[in-house]
Amino acid sequence: MLDYDEVTFDLEYSIKEGGDDWLLKDLFRSKPKYVTIRHHQDATKMEQPEKTKKELPDGLWAKCDECNQIIYHKDLEKNLKVCPKCGFHFRISAWERIKFLVDTDSFKELFPNVCSSDPLNFPEYKEKIAKSRETTGLKEGVLTGTAKIEGIYLALGVMDFGFIGGSMGSAVGEKLVRLFEYATEHEIPVVTFATAGGARMQEGILSLMQMAATCQALNRLAEKSIIYISILTDPTTGGVFASFASQGDIIIAEPGALIGFAGARVIQQTTRQTLPPGFQRSEFLLERGIIDMIVNRKEIRSTLARLLRFHQRRNRVV
Amino acid sequence: MGNGSNYNLDFEKPLQELEKRIEEIKTFAEEKRIDMSEEITRIEAKAVTLKKEIYNNLTPWQKIQIARHPKRPTLLEYIDLIFDGFIELHGDRLFKDDPALVGGLAYFNEIPVTILGHQKGRDTKENIYRNFGMPHPEGYRKAIRLMKQAEKFKRPVISFVDVAGAYPGKEAEERGQGEAVARSIMEMAKLRVPIIVVITGEGGSGGALAIGVGDRVLMLEYAYYSVISPEGCASILWKNASDASKAAETLRLTARDLLDFGVIEEVIPEPLGGAHRDLEATAKAIKEAIQNSFAKLLKLNTEELLRMRYKKFREVGRYIEE
Ligand SMILES: [Zn+2]
Numbered sequence: 001m002l003d004y005d006e007v008t009f010d011l012e013y014s015i016k017e018g019g020d021d022w023l024l025k026d027l028f029r030s031k032p033k034y035v036t037i038r039h040h041q042d043a044t045k046m047e048q049p050e051k052t053k054k055e056l057p058d059g060l061w062a063k064c065d066e067c068n069q070i071i072y073h074k075d076l077e078k079n080l081k082v083c084p085k086c087g088f089h090f091r092i093s094a095w096e097r098i099k100f101l102v103d104t105d106s107f108k109e110l111f112p113n114v115c116s117s118d119p120l121n122f123p124e125y126k127e128k129i130a131k132s133r134e135t136t137g138l139k140e141g142v143l144t145g146t147a148k149i150e151g152i153y154l155a156l157g158v159m160d161f162g163f164i165g166g167s168m169g170s171a172v173g174e175k176l177v178r179l180f181e182y183a184t185e186h187e188i189p190v191v192t193f194a195t196a197g198g199a200r201m202q203e204g205i206l207s208l209m210q211m212a213a214t215c216q217a218l219n220r221l222a223e224k225s226i227i228y229i230s231i232l233t234d235p236t237t238g239g240v241f242a243s244f245a246s247q248g249d250i251i252i253a254e255p256g257a258l259i260g261f262a263g264a265r266v267i268q269q270t271t272r273q274t275l276p277p278g279f280q281r282s283e284f285l286l287e288r289g290i291i292d293m294i295v296n297r298k299e300i301r302s303t304l305a306r307l308l309r310f311h312q313r314r315n316r317v318v
Numbered sequence: 319m320g321n322g323s324n325y326n327l328d329f330e331k332p333l334q335e336l337e338k339r340i341e342e343i344k345t346f347a348e349e350k351r352i353d354m355s356e357e358i359t360r361i362e363a364k365a366v367t368l369k370k371e372i373y374n375n376l377t378p379w380q381k382i383q384i385a386r387h388p389k390r391p392t393l394l395e396y397i398d399l400i401f402d403g404f405i406e407l408h409g410d411r412l413f414k415d416d417p418a419l420v421g422g423l424a425y426f427n428e429i430p431v432t433i434l435g436h437q438k439g440r441d442t443k444e445n446i447y448r449n450f451g452m453p454h455p456e457g458y459r460k461a462i463r464l465m466k467q468a469e470k471f472k473r474p475v476i477s478f479v480d481v482a483g484a485y486p487g488k489e490a491e492e493r494g495q496g497e498a499v500a501r502s503i504m505e506m507a508k509l510r511v512p513i514i515v516v517i518t519g520e521g522g523s524g525g526a527l528a529i530g531v532g533d534r535v536l537m538l539e540y541a542y543y544s545v546i547s548p549e550g551c552a553s554i555l556w557k558n559a560s561d562a563s564k565a566a567e568t569l570r571l572t573a574r575d576l577l578d579f580g581v582i583e584e585v586i587p588e589p590l591g592g593a594h595r596d597l598e599a600t601a602k603a604i605k606e607a608i609q610n611s612f613a614k615l616l617k618l619n620t621e622e623l624l625r626m627r628y629k630k631f632r633e634v635g636r637y638i639e640e
Pocket residue numbers: 064065066067068069083084085086087088
């Protein structure tokens with residue numbers, strides 16, 4: 001399970017795109033959203049079976065940063081990590097996303113061995129990777145594979161914000177490109193869940209090139225008239241938004257997600273403009289015509305199923 | 319004398335002092351009507367040696383200072399010297415014309431081509447009009463329109479990159495800056511005509527890549543191309559933007575580095591002292607490099623071209639399989 005305190009502490013750096021710096025601090029708004037409250041009297045209950053332990057953070061209660069509601073973890077989990085009181089969408093890990101989304105046991109991971117190298121010999125990069133691996137249990141910032149949603153077979157890519165801010169380096173780019181190529185070859189629809197600060201600074205120009213690599217792979221998918229649905233979750237910014245994530249045939253966002261190209265801090269520093277409340281949130285993007293719809297986490301599975309079914313080949317008349 | 323005299327490159331200080339002394343001696347000799355030509359020749363030779371010494375040992379950060387020099391030639395100056403009969407075309411047909419991104423038609427050695435590029439201003443007034451060469455979404459959408467027009471009429475595209483970054487502003491976000499950048503990358507990747515990219519100054523991240531996807535990417539010697547500005551990187555790494563010089567080394571963003579990584583195909587040498595000291599020589603070097611690229615690209619049919627373009631961006635990343 002992801003420890004957001006840890007992540008915030010570890011990732012106090014910005015990911016920058018297009019001359020813009022994304023401070024992860026900004027992405028975390030004021031405070032980490034996921035505050036765990038230790039319950040001393042329940043210390044014995046902390047010794048939970050291995051499986052439960054992985055799924056739940058330490059402590060039995062979580063506090064919603066939006067409405068301050070104290071929520072019992074099991075209830076939060078049951079509600080797909082959406083606050084039952086105010087509807088605030090907590091950030092979730094890639095594995096949680098997959099668990100909430102796909103038909104039971106249908107996810108088959110592809111390309112699990114593609115990992116980051118350190119081509120620039122960048123200060124503290126190896127340590128950051130090691131730490132992210134430890135906190136997320138992932139080898140890289142994206143999980144790729146095939147799965148079924150209501151019986152419909154698809155290629156699925158899910159990013160994890162806990163892995164160096166979900167940033168896209170060579171390995172994340174390579175896994176996504178392979179996924180798109182796999183889907184092109186097998187003629188299956190593609191769904192991605194983006195959550196990222198942007199391109200990964202630690203791999204310099206090679207990270208930037210992944211924007212082109214992923215986009216061009218989507219072109220090949222399009223040539224075969226295969227649907228690509230992009231789901232933007234909190235936060236999706238910088239070079240990830242400015243590449244594959246904004247190029248879905250259909251673009252869906254979770255409510256309240258921060259989505260944009262440049263960071264608010266950079267915009268304010270550069271332009272001295274005051275930014276309206278709700279700037280760069282899903283609702284703002286819908287109004288500006290940048291996304292197709294906002295869908296609550298609970299309805300994403302059924303929405304995807306409807307859209308995928310709609311695009312099945314046997315439905316075509318031309 | 320260099321023409322950027324009000325923008326001081328620190329590392330040129332010894333050179334500037336020497337040049338100043340030459341001027342002084344010349345003035346003195348003229349006033350006093352003394353022949354000091356021998357002395358002048360001697361110091362001038364020393365200045366040339368010093369200049370070579372300085373420019374052969376530039377650090378990445380010094381190169382960036384040259385790339386950002388306010389007198390660094392801009393696209394419109396290059397167009398005059400490299401192409402014939404330029405006709406500028408305006409607008410994205412959706413919102414407005416973006417002066418930060420210039421496009422149009424011209425002949426390159428009698429070949430009709432479409433030209434695109436970032437356009438910085440040459441003084442403060444022009445820079446305000448050009449938004450310091452940082453496009454809004456409409457700039458990239460104009461680029462897309464002109465690229466597709468080039469494809470329709472089967473002429474090559476030559477794209478010039480010189481940008482600190484796509485503009486980070488409220489309106490830019492409202493109009494979908496991220497989408498515009500991504501869409502431009504998508505369109506360039508599949509454009510069915512040859513594309514030559516020339517990075518002439520700053521290659522600022524996504525704002526540069528948006529018009530930087532090509533069959534051959536050429537880069538001036540002192541230009542740089544990076545995922546993040548060295549200042550931004552330094553403020554993250556060392557919480558101090560003044561460590562930018564260290565960050566510039568770390569990021570491997572010089573033309574030489576990018577050639578090693580396979581991100582670009584060719585480094586175009588600049589005149590001694592940088593492009594701003596000799597516009598014509600720089601333009602000539604760019605023209606030759608474009609010509610050589612054409613010779614290579616025009617031999618390929620469209621399918622080969624697209625296959626190679628795909629392969630290049632497909633394989634540039636460096637990862638391991640464990
Ligand atoms: Zn709440």
